[in-house]
Amino acid sequence: MSHEGIKFVRAEEAARPETPKLTGDAIKPAKIRVDKTGGTGMSITWADGHESHWNFAWLRAACPCATCHEEREADGREPGVAKPKPTTLLPMYEAPARPVEVTPVGKYAIRFKWNDGHEAGLYSWDYLRNVCGEAGSRE
Numbered sequence: 001m002s003h004e005g006i007k008f009v010r011a012e013e014a015a016r017p018e019t020p021k022l023t024g025d026a027i028k029p030a031k032i033r034v035d036k037t038g039g040t041g042m043s044i045t046w047a048d049g050h051e052s053h054w055n056f057a058w059l060r061a062a063c064p065c066a067t068c069h070e071e072r073e074a075d076g077r078e079p080g081v082a083k084p085k086p087t088t089l090l091p092m093y094e095a096p097a098r099p100v101e102v103t104p105v106g107k108y109a110i111r112f113k114w115n116d117g118h119e120a121g122l123y124s125w126d127y128l129r130n131v132c133g134e135a136g137s138r139e
Contacts (some may be wrong), residue, residue, distance in 0.1 A: 026109070034102050039098055064123060
């Protein structure tokens with residue numbers, strides 16, 4: 001018995017309206033700018049003319065690797081929403097998310113090596129455009 005195409009989801013996820021995935025020129029970057037030095041984030045102008053901007057904190061919290069994805073799903077968080085900080089008397093300082101390396105991956109993705117040591121996520125153009133949302137920017 002084959003179970004291909006079957007996906008088990010929680011009730012909250014099942015209640016969300018399904019948004020169509022973008023394809024073609026919508027997921028083809030025309031211009032990519034990563035402001036690693038200034039620390040402002042990444043901007044992409046897509047082949048269809050749409051522009052997207054994400055700050056580094058959002059990108060780090062939206063890491064698409066399996067570990068981060070499963071952790072977000074378990075907590076019920078959307079991509080880009082940081083995990084809550086534990087409440088303590090003296091909170092530890094945490095440096096803002098910044099990439100120490102940025103590497104293109106073929107013609108389909110970009111990889112960040114973050115200042116917290118994490119580097120497992122491949123941010124595909126498809127993933128980035130589809131999490132961009134209607135507003136067109138994440139700041």
